[in-house]
Amino acid sequence: MKKQFKSWTLVFILGSIAIPVGFIVSIILMNGSSAPDALFGMYVLMSLIPMILVVGIDRLLVWKFGNTLVNKVEFSIMAFVALLWIVRFAMDLMI
8 A cells, every 4th residue: 555655746636626617517518508618628628738748758757767756846946936926926916
């Protein structure tokens, strides 16, 4: 059981949650009565394609470089994005 959880990464966990949720949301929106909702459902469905590619690339990198190195890189990227959001929030407060 422990070996199963050793190769999980941040992108794999978030992608595993987001892909089924996005698929369900897109089906619900496309079965709605308004055209904008159906178009947004199609947009959500098409946005799942890059997400599937990112999860696939993540699995390939984990296989090649290992879990710890890939997690370090992913957390560094997420921390950088969070820092950019904080800087943008501070700039919006100043203006």
